[in-house]
Amino acid sequence: xxxxxxxxxxxxxxxxxxxxxxxxxxxxxxxxxxxxxxxxxxxxxxxxxxxxxxxxxxxxxxxxxxxxxxxxxxxxxxxxxxxxxxxxxxxxxxxxxxxxxxxxxxxxxxxxxx
Amino acid sequence: xxxxxxxxxxxxxxxxxxxxxxxxxxxxxxxxxxxxxxxxxxxxxxxxxxxxxxxxxxxxxxxxxxxxxxxxxxxxxxxxxxxxxxxxxxxxxxxxxxxxxxxxxxxxxxxxxx
Numbered sequence: 001x002x003x004x005x006x007x008x009x010x011x012x013x014x015x016x017x018x019x020x021x022x023x024x025x026x027x028x029x030x031x032x033x034x035x036x037x038x039x040x041x042x043x044x045x046x047x048x049x050x051x052x053x054x055x056x057x058x059x060x061x062x063x064x065x066x067x068x069x070x071x072x073x074x075x076x077x078x079x080x081x082x083x084x085x086x087x088x089x090x091x092x093x094x095x096x097x098x099x100x101x102x103x104x105x106x107x108x109x110x111x112x113x114x
Numbered sequence: 115x116x117x118x119x120x121x122x123x124x125x126x127x128x129x130x131x132x133x134x135x136x137x138x139x140x141x142x143x144x145x146x147x148x149x150x151x152x153x154x155x156x157x158x159x160x161x162x163x164x165x166x167x168x169x170x171x172x173x174x175x176x177x178x179x180x181x182x183x184x185x186x187x188x189x190x191x192x193x194x195x196x197x198x199x200x201x202x203x204x205x206x207x208x209x210x211x212x213x214x215x216x217x218x219x220x221x222x223x224x225x226x227x228x
Contacts, residue, residue: 020223021216021219021220021222021223022142022143022144022145022148022220023143024219025139025140025142025143025216026139026140026143028136028139029136029137029139029140029143030136031136034136094219094222095215095218095219095222096215096218097211097214097215097218098215098216098218098219100211100215101209101210101211101212101214101215101216102135102139102212102215104209104210104211104212105135105138105208105209105212106135106136108135108208108209109134109135
């Protein structure tokens with residue numbers, strides 16, 4: 001295996017059956033992580049640098065890891081890019097209505113300029 | 115005012131219009147706070163010492179404060195007791211379906227012994 005492929009640790013994803021609602025709530029309780037999630041709710045797949053957040057790369061990596069470990073997002077490598085998707089079907093299967101209710105609540109808040 | 119009435123600071127409650135969904139998600143992302151919330155979801159009003167949690171009194175006070183400041187619970191003094199209620203109507207008004215979806219997700223988790 002070429003050396004360049006060994007630099008990044010493998011991306012771990014939690015199984016749908018093992019999703020924990022407290023981990024999901026924690027992941028979504030942060031403003032940056034909510035913006036990432038809200039962006040993916042509308043957009044099927046995005047490269048890591050394309051989210052409308054202004055944080056340092058290391059901070060962004062941390063937020064992606066929290067979201068990934070909670071099972072909110074899925075990430076895969078494609079060449080030099082890391083592509084992120086929302087695990088919407090998995091979340092809906094495990095916790096019906098939860099993601100929609102949270103995004104809807106967040107949109108009401110944003111709509112009021114809060 | 116008698117001295118005994120001055121010992122405790124006044125209980126501050128956030129207005130329904132000012133409830134922040136990220137604060138609510140953060141408040142509910144902790145196992146002890148979720149047990150408190152889940153208990154109140156079934157029970158209209160409870161005294162502080164009667165929740166099925168095993169934590170030190172100071173820790174419990176901290177958890178109540180986080181829940182109160184997020185607008186999840188309301189507390190009032192009655193004699194020597196502090197009585198706690200869930201702000202279900204306020205939460206439902208501000209974030210329709212959110213509390214039910216979270217409790218439902220939590221119950222699925224608990225039901226599976228997770």
